[in-house]
Amino acid sequence: MLNKLSIAVVIPALNEEKQLGEVIDAIPDFADYIIVVDDGSTDRTVEVAEEKGAKVISHRINRGLGAALSTGVKTVLGMDVDIMVNMDADGQFNPADIEKLVQPILDGQADFVTASRFMDKAYKP
Secondary structure (H helix, E strand, C coil): CECCECEEEEEEECCCHHHHHHHHHHCCCCCCEEEEEEECCCCCHHHHHHHCCCEEEEECCCCCHHHHHHHHHHHHHCCCCCEEEECCCCCCCCHHHHHHHHHHHHCCCCCCCCCCCCCCCCCCC
């Protein structure tokens, strides 16, 4: 919980056993829920997520990133969550940046925030 708002982090994953544990460990403690949507992995992705305490939702077969994101969104909509953060399982997004990402929502300046690792760091909309 951050500023009295609950936060869920949704992580779509496909065969991410090598990075997923580190990603989950790096998520700040203020995240109330960590939800891993396993998209038909054939490795230990599910086991790693469960060992780290994440809620796991599994697709029996690979349905693609869009379906995994949709499953995550539908799951969060059925929960008492104020803010949802989507995050990749491969470690390309630094979980420490979650607070900066949601700050405009906490400040009442935005309802939706997106980020890109490809944008110029000096760019400010």
